[in-house]
Amino acid sequence: MTTLETAGPPAEQKDLAGEFQDRQTPMTRIRNVLHKYPALSPAVVLLVSIVVFGLLNDRFLRVENLSLITQQVAVVGTLAIAQTLIILTAGIDLSVGAVMILSSMVMAQFAANEGAPGILALAAGLLTGLAAGALNGFLVTKFRLPPFIVTLGTLNIFVALTLLYSNGATVRGSAMPGLLTWMGTTFPVGPVRISTGVVTMLLLYLFVAYVLGKTAWGRHLYAVGDDKEAARLAGIPVNRVLMSVYLSAGAIMAVAAWIQIGRSNAASPNGGVDMNLDSITAVVIGGTSLFGGRGSVWGTLLGALIVGVFRNGLSLAGLDVLYQTLAVGILIIIAVSIDQWIRKVKS
Amino acid sequence: MIDTQHSSSGTLVAESRKPILQAKNLVKTFGKVVGLDGVSLELYPGEVLAIIGDNGAGKSTLIKCLTGAEIPDSGELHVSGQSVSFKGPQDARTHGIETVYQNLAVSPALDVASNLFLGREERVPGPLGSLFRMLDTKGMRQKAKAELHRLGISTLQDVTVPVENLSGGQRQAVAVARAAAFGSKVVVLDEPTAALGVRESNQVLQLVRDLRDRGLPVILISHNMPHVFDVADRIHVQRLGKCAGTITPQSHSMTDAVAIMTGAATL
Numbered sequence: 001m002t003t004l005e006t007a008g009p010p011a012e013q014k015d016l017a018g019e020f021q022d023r024q025t026p027m028t029r030i031r032n033v034l035h036k037y038p039a040l041s042p043a044v045v046l047l048v049s050i051v052v053f054g055l056l057n058d059r060f061l062r063v064e065n066l067s068l069i070t071q072q073v074a075v076v077g078t079l080a081i082a083q084t085l086i087i088l089t090a091g092i093d094l095s096v097g098a099v100m101i102l103s104s105m106v107m108a109q110f111a112a113n114e115g116a117p118g119i120l121a122l123a124a125g126l127l128t129g130l131a132a133g134a135l136n137g138f139l140v141t142k143f144r145l146p147p148f149i150v151t152l153g154t155l156n157i158f159v160a161l162t163l164l165y166s167n168g169a170t171v172r173g174s175a176m177p178g179l180l181t182w183m184g185t186t187f188p189v190g191p192v193r194i195s196t197g198v199v200t201m202l203l204l205y206l207f208v209a210y211v212l213g214k215t216a217w218g219r220h221l222y223a224v225g226d227d228k229e230a231a232r233l234a235g236i237p238v239n240r241v242l243m244s245v246y247l248s249a250g251a252i253m254a255v256a257a258w259i260q261i262g263r264s265n266a267a268s269p270n271g272g273v274d275m276n277l278d279s280i281t282a283v284v285i286g287g288t289s290l291f292g293g294r295g296s297v298w299g300t301l302l303g304a305l306i307v308g309v310f311r312n313g314l315s316l317a318g319l320d321v322l323y324q325t326l327a328v329g330i331l332i333i334i335a336v337s338i339d340q341w342i343r344k345v346k347s
Numbered sequence: 348m349i350d351t352q353h354s355s356s357g358t359l360v361a362e363s364r365k366p367i368l369q370a371k372n373l374v375k376t377f378g379k380v381v382g383l384d385g386v387s388l389e390l391y392p393g394e395v396l397a398i399i400g401d402n403g404a405g406k407s408t409l410i411k412c413l414t415g416a417e418i419p420d421s422g423e424l425h426v427s428g429q430s431v432s433f434k435g436p437q438d439a440r441t442h443g444i445e446t447v448y449q450n451l452a453v454s455p456a457l458d459v460a461s462n463l464f465l466g467r468e469e470r471v472p473g474p475l476g477s478l479f480r481m482l483d484t485k486g487m488r489q490k491a492k493a494e495l496h497r498l499g500i501s502t503l504q505d506v507t508v509p510v511e512n513l514s515g516g517q518r519q520a521v522a523v524a525r526a527a528a529f530g531s532k533v534v535v536l537d538e539p540t541a542a543l544g545v546r547e548s549n550q551v552l553q554l555v556r557d558l559r560d561r562g563l564p565v566i567l568i569s570h571n572m573p574h575v576f577d578v579a580d581r582i583h584v585q586r587l588g589k590c591a592g593t594i595t596p597q598s599h600s601m602t603d604a605v606a607i608m609t610g611a612a613t614l
Contacts, residue, residue, distance in 0.1 A: 216468035222454070227452075231454065233448050234453075235465075235466035235467070293454070
């Protein structure tokens with residue numbers, strides 16, 4: 001220990017003191033706090049926007065309006081969980097919306113046309129989600145293709161499959177067993193009406209937050225997204241982790257499909273594809289880094305709620321839909337800028 | 348405990364003992380390029396074995412084969428006399444061989460404790476751990492702290508700091524601590540001082556001596572001759588994919604070593 005004691009500590013202490021002095025400036029201190037709690041900035045944005053929209057229009061803060069926002073957010077909010085898992089591994093999934101629609105069509109058609117009981121139809125939808133996830137995961141791990149390209153391809157494949165399978169026909173909720181539309185049913189909690197879909201989404205958030213934060217799988221997922229090669233050298237089976245992430249995401253998309261059927265009381269092969277971008281928006285506004293390894297599902301929930309609040313608040317304020325889209329666009333750019341700024345803590 | 352004051356008598360003493368890690372005739376080719384051309388190597392208890400060589404001499408390939416990061420085309424590996432074949436880094440690890448890679452293999456966004464336990468996390472006891480697979484974050488942090496303290500790494504007190512907030516030397520300390528904490532038989536360090544300043548280099552070299560003094564043999568890959576001659580008991584010289592000879596800091600000078608390395612002299 002001689003070297004440490006003679007040459008080490010005094011100089012080291014000076015060095016450390018320098019680092020701490022550096023952290024004392026208010027901006028870097030804010031940055032360090034944001035770096036440690038990535039969900040903090042979306043939380044502040046959500047609170048501020050709720051207050052502002054509440055002041056602009058007193059209908060905004062009414063419980064029925066707030067409950068409407070949660071119901072509007074349920075589908076994208078659920079898809080965004082899957083998107084968060086994939087983005088945390090430094091990937092991206094453009095096919096989430098298409099997988100959800102395909103899965104919902106399989107559920108609906110299986111029940112309506114083949115007369116399958118609800119539980120079997122759900123299982124078929126879940127299998128569809130898992131198969132889609134497996135395909136994405138297989139292409140990403142075995143062929144080492146960039147997730148962006150893989151899911152851009154599978155996005156088109158799944159859209160085409162959906163239209164081929166459904167013949168472009170919408171299945172009405174009334175033609176399906178009750179279980180399939182169950183996610184759309186609401187129940188009163190005090191003065192609010194909560195839908196089963198919203199509760200399911202929240203339970204999924206709780207579950208995924210636990211898995212990400214408290215299990216080895218979650219830690220490995222962050223490590224893989226952070227630095228793939230480092231994770232491999234640390235003995236983490238990188239491809240197995242990635243495959244499990246894409247499979248889990250596929251399963252979550254199937255749940256989103258179930259919620260979507262309940263929400264719209266129908267299964268339609270059209271639309272829903274732009275939900276991939278909405279889910280990415282929620283993740284990014286929620287403070288999860290597109291470069292992987294950084295972020296949380298709670299941030300994503302906040303991000304999804306922010307988008308919901310903005311859309312709802314702006315339309316209550318009587319603004320054109322175009323301005324909602326404009327506002328969301330600005331939010332995305334601000335969120336990514338903040339992420340870049342926070343990441344400078346590294347150097 | 349193992350006698351560590353043997354270095355003055357060098358190879359002779361070492362060879363009278365049984366090697367902990369032994370490689371025989373390792374061959375590794377990459378297409379037409381021959382990375383290793385029949386390299387043998389022995390590592391004895393309580394010694395620091397340095398591996399030196401010019402760029403492309405096969406140093407990195409050699410240690411990658413020893414640590415499971417590459418699979419040799421042919422040749423044998425023995426750990427404590429037992430024949431082994433590694434299919435990945437995890438296999439080498441289960442045999443007690445821990446590696447600190449040149450690029451450190453730490454996850455920047457994870458904290459110090461998470462990095463120390465990365466890939467071998469511990470769960471809380473009872474159903475919470477077995478059924479719900481809950482990590483023992485608190486326990487791992489305490490153990491990480493204890494391990495850093497044991498290694499005399501005084502500059503890392505807070506194990507909840509993300510590794511990216513640390514200096515180069517501190518990161519190196521985390522990587523070395525991880526290897527030392529779990530390496531039951533051998534610790535391999537690939538260019539541990541390459542990116543460090545003078546003071547940080549000295550700290551890492553001191554860590555190497557501490558590991559040896561605790562009985563853990565160390566394999567050290569380095570370009571830096573003064574560092575090699577400072578801590579090594581024996582020096583394995585790689586040249587053009589082969590072992591050009593094994594020398595000791597007592598038997599040869601730095602100039603000799605460089606001459607052997609470049610082919611200007613032979614053993």
